[in-house]
Amino acid sequence: MKPLLLVTKQGVYGSLQDKGRYGYRAFGIPLSGPMDNVSFHAAQLILHHFHDQTSFEMFVGGFEFEALADSIYVLTGGCCTCLVNSSPIEMWKTFHLTKGDRLAIKNVSQGSIVYLTPLGGFHSEYELGSSSYLPLGNLGTAISKGSILYGQVASPLKMNRGLYAPYRPTFASSITVRMFKGPHFELFTEESQRLFLQNPFQFIGGNRMGYYIKGPTLQLQNMQDILSEATQFGTIQVPQSGNPIILMADAQTVGGYPIIATIHEDDLHKVAQMRMFNTIKFVLEE
Amino acid sequence: MQTIIDFPHSMWISQQTIRFAFHEEISHANFHAVQAFNRFLTKQLRHNLIESVASYHTVTAYVKQQVDVDLLRRQWLEMQVSTAIADGTNRLLKIPVCYDEEFALDRQRVMDYTGLSFEDIKRLHMSKSYYVYLIGFLPGFPYLGELDAKLFVPRLKNPRASVSASSVGVGGGQTGIYPVDSPGGWNIIGKTPFDLFDANGKEPFLFELGDEVQFYEITKQQFWEMKSKGV
Numbered sequence: 112m113k114p115l116l117l118v119t120k121q122g123v124y125g126s127l128q129d130k131g132r133y134g135y136r137a138f139g140i141p142l143s144g145p146m147d148n149v150s151f152h153a154a155q156l157i158l159h160h161f162h163d164q165t166s167f168e169m170f171v172g173g174f175e176f177e178a179l180a181d182s183i184y185v186l187t188g189g190c191c192t193c194l195v196n197s198s199p200i201e202m203w204k205t206f207h208l209t210k211g212d213r214l215a216i217k218n219v220s221q222g223s224i225v226y227l228t229p230l231g232g233f234h235s236e237y238e239l240g241s242s243s244y245l246p247l248g249n250l251g252t253a254i255s256k257g258s259i260l261y262g263q264v265a266s267p268l269k270m271n272r273g274l275y276a277p278y279r280p281t282f283a284s285s286i287t288v289r290m291f292k293g294p295h296f297e298l299f300t301e302e303s304q305r306l307f308l309q310n311p312f313q314f315i316g317g318n319r320m321g322y323y324i325k326g327p328t329l330q331l332q333n334m335q336d337i338l339s340e341a342t343q344f345g346t347i348q349v350p351q352s353g354n355p356i357i358l359m360a361d362a363q364t365v366g367g368y369p370i371i372a373t374i375h376e377d378d379l380h381k382v383a384q385m386r387m388f389n390t391i392k393f394v395l396e397e
Numbered sequence: 398m399q400t401i402i403d404f405p406h407s408m409w410i411s412q413q414t415i416r417f418a419f420h421e422e423i424s425h426a427n428f429h430a431v432q433a434f435n436r437f438l439t440k441q442l443r444h445n446l447i448e449s450v451a452s453y454h455t456v457t458a459y460v461k462q463q464v465d466v467d468l469l470r471r472q473w474l475e476m477q478v479s480t481a482i483a484d485g486t487n488r489l490l491k492i493p494v495c496y497d498e499e500f501a502l503d504r505q506r507v508m509d510y511t512g513l514s515f516e517d518i519k520r521l522h523m524s525k526s527y528y529v530y531l532i533g534f535l536p537g538f539p540y541l542g543e544l545d546a547k548l549f550v551p552r553l554k555n556p557r558a559s560v561s562a563s564s565v566g567v568g569g570g571q572t573g574i575y576p577v578d579s580p581g582g583w584n585i586i587g588k589t590p591f592d593l594f595d596a597n598g599k600e601p602f603l604f605e606l607g608d609e610v611q612f613y614e615i616t617k618q619q620f621w622e623m624k625s626k627g628v
Contacts (some may be wrong), residue, residue, distance in 0.1 A: 133447060133448065134447075134448050135448075135536075136448050136450050136459070137448060137449065137450050137451065137532060137606060138532055138536065138537050138601075138602045139532045139533040139534060139535055139536045139537055139538050139576075140536045140537075238596045238597065239596055239601060247535065247536070247577070247579065248535075248536040248577060248594070248596070249577065249596070250536075250596055291409065291410060291411050293410070294408060294410070294416060294418070294455075337421075338421055338422075338423065338452065338453045338454055338455075339452055339453065339531060339533065339540075340416075340452040340453070340454075340455045340457065341416070341450035341452060341455065341457035343410070343411070343414060343457075343459070345411060363533065363534060364450055364532075364533045364534075365450065365452055365531060365533030365534065373410045373411045373414070374411070375411060375412060376411055376412050376413060377412070
């Protein structure tokens, strides 16, 4: 464990994430882990990590760092301007920082979430089997201006590695995702069921716990309470307002709002990378 | 208990999640069915099961690959007898609560709603044992049921910005304890000196699903003594 980076400027929101905190959902501990699994895993592959290591996940950039030691990194995820000592560098390709270098993650132009991963991953104490940060449970390490990110000991990379441009994910401003009917789908009016399946919804904000989307208002046939039950990353709940909420990586483990649908696991990364006013459309996976 | 529990209704929630549902109600019968079924699934699915979450009437299983539901149904019928015998493995936990005014932030509100004296409210709160029907909302937050109907008080319209850890509250037909400092809308009537959640402890959580819980009253002095001993 050695000091790698000093956070010199804090962006919108950043947190350390590993694969997630498995095995504690029955105790009310959210799974956590990366919002965009595809970009997170790409970083692991590029760095030749045998196991998933810890990345720093950033929302819409804004972070700046000073290197405290020499190391290799890769940036993956939403398309953004990345500068090393004011010169732009390419994402999806390993790069080297020398002690004293400054790394800046500027505005994100496509997608919204960026992963910074050093060779060997960041070091953070394991709590309940994971290093993922969860503010609500005070689990993991909070990162803000002045924080130091530590690295793990790793064997060196023999050459520069990266993903060729055609293989890099792109993030469209309107997406279509597969979903499964939720346990309470039939409790909605037929009109609402139809509107839900036929209309796009617009992303209007959110965080690691949930994304808010707006479209036609969805109503239950009868205003009734349902019993709380298990939820997950991808659960689409509809509170009384009629505007759906998509639960994300830090989703609470149980919820009491009617569940209209659940998004297919393989499409969650697209949802995570949505930006303000992007649209999402749902298709039923039979 | 020798009643045969019907195999629950099953439904795939997503590629890797299957939900098993009993009748939609909060009841003791459901509680036992859910507990028995959750144990059955844990045993039967073994390494295919990532984890499972039980609620009032559902068991949601997160699995690595598809599950053969018909096979499970046959196994469930065969195992009914042994499940029935294996029941009664619940722990009884006695939880001290200090109902002092300093901790009972919603004392007046609960008295107004119920029309009872605070002495009666305490007595009713301690008069029976509860089961941990559900854990969720916060790390280790136990939903304890069922509360005496006389103690029914709706949750606060505007939740508190911060309820301190170990506060004991009532909300609707349930009572519960806050494991960590968090925003919350339950009516706070006391506080326990016990810690419910310690991420670095050998046993991070005080409660487990299915535990039987009984409250008893302690004085403020006892509260601070227990607290300082770190029980």
